Amino acid sequence: MSGSHGVAVGFYGVKKLFTKERSRLTALENVTLEAEENELTCIVGPSGCGKSTLLNLVAGLSPVDAGRVEFRGRPVTSVNTDIGYITQDSNLLPWFTVLENIQLPLDIRNVGKTAADRRSLARKWIAQVGLEGFERHYPHQLSGGMQKRVSIARTLVYDPDVILMDEPFGPLDAITRMVLHNLLLKLWQERQKTIIFVTHDLTEAITLGDRVVVMTKRPGTVKAVLSVGIERPRDAFSLSETPEYAAIHRQFWELMRSEVIETDEGP
């Protein structure tokens, strides 16, 4: 499974408009971008640059206005069920327990022979994300970080080859973020899935990514694609102290700075 090469997701001249009460907003303009199989591609850009929209296009939740989005060489025309999508909010079903939430995708996709198989697979993933003992808790009884773990497990449990992540750690505190970065790095190291990770945080992008795509402010388009040459396996806790990290951060920040500063001081 791992080691297959090629383009997992491709955007070719993509344009996306949002119409709201007669006013038109260009969210994405002429985006051309390819995300390779088995790589962790991070997309960084200022808020409102259409990063999340890119993921919705891959998921087939909304159509493009020009250009095309391809998934493994085929254009995306309807809801894409070959991917896993970890959204910005955890989006757990509040009326289901942790176990039920994680088992739900297995039931929907009819994975495994019996309900008992699905249950034990769900339990395995609860252990993977460190939530043993919380199987019977409802989402509102968990902290934000724990809800994130559930939402990650709910996606990884059905083993999609391509995973989209939309600022999944955005609202968490710095320490919880680092813990979850390490968890994600560990899981990625084990399975080398194709991941497209959207964030507005350059630090996060460098910590996690093989490649970093820098987007411009709205209308969003690709400003640069850069390789992160930092060796794996990485450790989220100590990475930021290394000199190579500092060098890469400086280099990327030069590119991003104009976008961010213009956004802040814009009209």
Add this chain to the structure above:
Amino acid sequence: MTKQADDTLHIETVQRPALFRIARLGSGLSEQTILIVGRIMLILAILAFWQLADNRLVPDFVISNPVHVAARLAHDLQLGTIWHDIAVTSEELVMGYALGAVVGIVFGLLLGLNRIARGIFEPVLSAMNAIPKVALAPLFLIAMGLGPGSKIAIAAMMVALLMFYNTLGGMLVAPRPLIDVLRVIGARRGIIVRKIMLPFLSTYIIAGLKSSVPLAIVGVIVGEFIGASAGIGFYIRDATDLFDSAGLFSGVCILVAMTLLGNWLVQLLERRLLRWQR
């Protein structure tokens, strides 16, 4: 200015210890016990005031008194005629409530699912909702006669409109992101309705069912006031015609008991359906 500020501070420092003392006084007992004892004492105080006010502050034929009301209630319940009234009113209540709830929920679901139908029906339903429903009660008596049918219809209409709006309200704020997440996982419409829409709506439906209990009782009793040959509303009306305030209050007591029973049943349902919220 400074003087005033000083005064305020002074008052606070004097009051705080006083409050702490009261808190300490009760510290041997649990808060639960204090609440229960406090409530019982409040009710006893109200009953005592009522008893003392009778024929002193207010004439007896207007307010009667707790002792007379209790005696009257015990007498009527033993004699047995009131059981027939209870049975008639209960039947009207259950039928009207159930019919109204089903019609309201089904309509809410259908209009929630279909935007065009919603656009067509909404204005008329809004207009209907603007009418004080009790004002239509006499119409139902003219159309359906003095039997239970007219009371069931009044209660059903009131409950149905409320349940319709609650259900529709829920449908309109359906959690889009949750639905999208399940679609990407591969869920079809049936699964989305079962795993998201129904559990999500249960909050709205339960809230509607709660407010519907007193509403249905108002509908039935108003119907019985206007014209009936049996039922608690009829019993109260009968007592009123005779300036029998003890009888009136006995009827009210029975209505209170019915409301409490209804609330308790809805609460049981709530506990089952909304386990995930606690």
